[in-house]
Amino acid sequence: MSVNEVKIKRAATAFELRGTGPPSSRTFVLGDEDHTLGNALRHVLIHDARVDFAGYCVPHPSEPVVHVRVQTAPKRGSGTGGHASGGRRRGDGEEEVEGGSLTAIEALKEACATLSGQCDLVLEKLEGAASEVRVDRERMDRLAEEDRMHEEGEGGEEEELMDEDEVEEEE
Numbered sequence: 001m002s003v004n005e006v007k008i009k010r011a012a013t014a015f016e017l018r019g020t021g022p023p024s025s026r027t028f029v030l031g032d033e034d035h036t037l038g039n040a041l042r043h044v045l046i047h048d049a050r051v052d053f054a055g056y057c058v059p060h061p062s063e064p065v066v067h068v069r070v071q072t073a074p075k076r077g078s079g080t081g082g083h084a085s086g087g088r089r090r091g092d093g094e095e096e097v098e099g100g101s102l103t104a105i106e107a108l109k110e111a112c113a114t115l116s117g118q119c120d121l122v123l124e125k126l127e128g129a130a131s132e133v134r135v136d137r138e139r140m141d142r143l144a145e146e147d148r149m150h151e152e153g154e155g156g157e158e159e160e161l162m163d164e165d166e167v168e169e170e171e
């Protein structure tokens with residue numbers, strides 16, 4: 001490792017759910033993430049009319065975690081006086097807000113799905129406009145798969161990576 005390289009430590013946990021109050025209010029701790037994902041999720045969440053508050057923070061630059069806070073709005077006309085008054089447990093283990101309001105967990109799941117769809121759309125458009133982007137993505141996918149195999153101990157012999165000229169010749 002050279003002098004200018006920084007070894008980024010891995011987060012202790014990949015995901016943590018914090019909060020014990022009503023299910024409409026939770027903090028999610030996402031490991032090995034930073035401002036990129038935090039701000040994107042916040043942006044998608046605040047555009048949902050059912051979300052009262054969405055924010056994020058990175059507690060410290062040397063910690064590879066981002067905290068995402070989500071508070072959802074009570075269902076209009078639910079008679080709770082503007083506040084969710086607890087919830088009941090559903091069959092899948094999540095709590096449901098009384099009156100059928102959106103829980104913080106459901107809001108985050110929907111935001112993640114929306115963000116993933118937006119990223120897929122942008123990537124599809126970019127790959128259509130520039131074929132080298134598709135070649136680069138395929139190479140990165142192979143590298144990621146090799147890393148997963150290496151981490152799981154199934155790596156055995158690692159394949160040599162093809163350089164860009166070899167990839168272009170195959171097409």
